[in-house]
Amino acid sequence: MSNQTKFSEDLDEDLVRRVQQGDKSAFDLLVIKYQHKIIQLVNGYIKDCSEAQDVAQEVFIKAYRALPEFRGEAAFFTWLYRIAINTAKNHITSKIRRFSSHHIDIQDAEHIENAQQLKGFETPERHLLNQEIVDTIHATIDSFSDEMRTAILLREFEGMSYEEIAVAMDCPVGTVRSRIFRARDVINNKLTPLLDNGDFDA
Secondary structure, three states, rough: OOOHHHHHHHHHHHHHHHOOOOOHHHHHHHHHHHHHHHHHHHHHHOOHHHHHHHHHHHHHHHHHHHHHHHOOOOOOOOOHHHHHHHHHHHHHHHHHHHHHHHOHHHHOOOOOOHHHOOOOOOOOOHHHHHHHHHHHHHHHHHHHHHHHHHHHHHHHHOOOOHHHHEEEOOOOHHHHHHHHHHHHHHHHHHHHHHHHHOOOOO
């Protein structure tokens, strides 16, 4: 560990201690120190800058509320980094939940081969089946591992490139492609029986 890193961590420990003792201005100093890094980190998951800034603000709110329980078992930034990653992932997941209120938005699900059959079928008779398809997509994505879920969400619902996802997830591009391929395959297999039974012939 370099002297500069040691000094930074010691400073963080002092500021955290002051926050825990009720000094709110000490937390302002932590925000100033790390806000740029957190926004950059969140931007790796959420491409819209204003949206990323809102999520970054949520990260610091969560951190402030959780600081009384912080015991220094990891460096403060490591702890803050984990909060940021989880908050960004949860934000993306919540965007999928909102799709269900619109039945299904095929423009946001064009990656699913079978979903192409749904285009132009928004009649009331299709409503229940559409909702079942949305629920199936949600449940299937929820069943994925964290790595596969994050990859498919960043690709299909945030529109990130494979290279951008590789940077955000800190893994090779080939691994990202494999995770997304497997996720799409599972989703399509789950949807096939619904679409076959739904009589979506033109």
